[in-house]
Amino acid sequence: MGKWLKIIIAITIIVGALLSAPLLVGEQGYVLFSLGHWTVEGTVISFAVAIVLTTIAFYIVIKLVQYVFMMLIWPSKWWQKFHAKKQTGFYQNGLNLMALGQWQLASETFLKVRRHERIESARTLSLICAARANNKECTDTTLAALSLSSSNDVIDPKVNLPFAQLVIACQNQNYDAALALLNSIDLPVLKQSIPFQQLWLEITIYNHQWAELDKYLPKINKAIKKEFSESAYKDWMQTLAEWLELGFAGFVSKNSLNQLEQAWQTLQKHNRKESALLFAYLAALASAQQSDKIEEILLEQHKLLNNEVILSVIRRYYQVNHVVQMDKLFHRVHQQLSKMPDDKTLLTILGYLAAGQRDHTLAKQALQKVVYSQKNVTDTKLFAQELALLGETQKSLEVYHSL
Numbered sequence: 001m002g003k004w005l006k007i008i009i010a011i012t013i014i015v016g017a018l019l020s021a022p023l024l025v026g027e028q029g030y031v032l033f034s035l036g037h038w039t040v041e042g043t044v045i046s047f048a049v050a051i052v053l054t055t056i057a058f059y060i061v062i063k064l065v066q067y068v069f070m071m072l073i074w075p076s077k078w079w080q081k082f083h084a085k086k087q088t089g090f091y092q093n094g095l096n097l098m099a100l101g102q103w104q105l106a107s108e109t110f111l112k113v114r115r116h117e118r119i120e121s122a123r124t125l126s127l128i129c130a131a132r133a134n135n136k137e138c139t140d141t142t143l144a145a146l147s148l149s150s151s152n153d154v155i156d157p158k159v160n161l162p163f164a165q166l167v168i169a170c171q172n173q174n175y176d177a178a179l180a181l182l183n184s185i186d187l188p189v190l191k192q193s194i195p196f197q198q199l200w201l202e203i204t205i206y207n208h209q210w211a212e213l214d215k216y217l218p219k220i221n222k223a224i225k226k227e228f229s230e231s232a233y234k235d236w237m238q239t240l241a242e243w244l245e246l247g248f249a250g251f252v253s254k255n256s257l258n259q260l261e262q263a264w265q266t267l268q269k270h271n272r273k274e275s276a277l278l279f280a281y282l283a284a285l286a287s288a289q290q291s292d293k294i295e296e297i298l299l300e301q302h303k304l305l306n307n308e309v310i311l312s313v314i315r316r317y318y319q320v321n322h323v324v325q326m327d328k329l330f331h332r333v334h335q336q337l338s339k340m341p342d343d344k345t346l347l348t349i350l351g352y353l354a355a356g357q358r359d360h361t362l363a364k365q366a367l368q369k370v371v372y373s374q375k376n377v378t379d380t381k382l383f384a385q386e387l388a389l390l391g392e393t394q395k396s397l398e399v400y401h402s403l
Helices: 003-024 044-072 074-099 103-110 116-133 136-149 162-171 175-185 194-206 210-227 230-254 257-266 275-287 291-300 307-321 327-339 344-356 360-367 377-389 393-402
Strands: 031-035 038-042
Touching: 074 103, 074 116, 103 116, 103 136, 116 136, 116 162, 162 175, 162 194, 175 194, 194 210, 194 230, 210 230, 210 257, 230 257, 230 275, 257 275, 275 291, 275 307, 291 307, 291 327, 307 344, 307 377, 327 344, 344 360, 344 377, 360 377, 377 393
Parallel strands: none
Antiparallel strands: 031 038
16 A cells, blocks of 8 residues: 555544544444344444454554564575575676686586576576587586486476577587477577577578578578677678588588579579678689689679678689689779779779789789788788799798788
8 A cells, every 4th residue: 555545544534533523422322233143232432442452453463473574584584695695606707707718617607506597597608608618528517417407496408598509509510400409499580589590590501591591681680780780790790601601612512513503593682682691602602713603793793792892702712712813803993993093992902803814013013002001911912922923032021921
């Protein structure tokens, strides 16, 4: 009952008593209660006194119960508070050990948490830390400890720790088992947390489920872009590109490049323009030395692709094949530089393409304008190579030593 409601009731009783008192003066009053063969009777005053005494007795009983509670229950509350503080210490120590990168110690520390409201998250973190430790003995010990403790606790780790189990499976590159676990829990992907969606993407990519990827990738990327900063989203796209590149490479080794090209054509048009997906596909073509196909795609998509993406593709092709020969793209970049002669990205692309044209002087001129400011290892190695081919051996060695 609220404070103001109590005040209103009290005022109402007082006002009612003041209004009814003059009417009752000189009136003795009589009260009779009859229920079957049981009868209670008396004056109004005697009943009023009885009610007051009953109220006082009830109040005394409540106070005695409160006193007993304070004497017997409060110490246990103090113990619970002490115990909770100790458990918070275990949890915080586990987080601190994670920050230090001491994964095995962190995993063992999280296992010591027994506080009910934190035990599920502590177990999840324990398994994740065991996975990050990349130590099979640590992982097995953690799983065994959780299995043994599940008989005494309400929470069943097998039910509540799918995310951690998926992390362990991916850490061990056991993507078949991860996919089987995903199918067993059968959760709607888009209704899960973003970390779960990212893990789902990793498992989907490495199991070469391109139809599922085609369906959910745009929505997951949109959610991540909306939720996080631009720099965080850029880091995510880099991670996604790495997964896709390895996934495409695994698919080609297991099947063929021709089948990858067929799978690529089945993807939605807007997905084929996604930078991470397109880069991974072009990297797969680069590994197969398909320079003509790469050049064709780059020229077709040049209005949608920024020069940074094109440069990343050119660098990857050079890393795999040590020379980039794309005549049409070379002329296109040369024309663009006439309008933007100081664009460092275009100059770097021109350096690679000029080297592929065996125009070592042009390659040197383009690269020397960027290598000292951009500090890219692959660019610097190419610059040193071009200097050596031009007979500038001493300067070439100096550039190599700068690495």
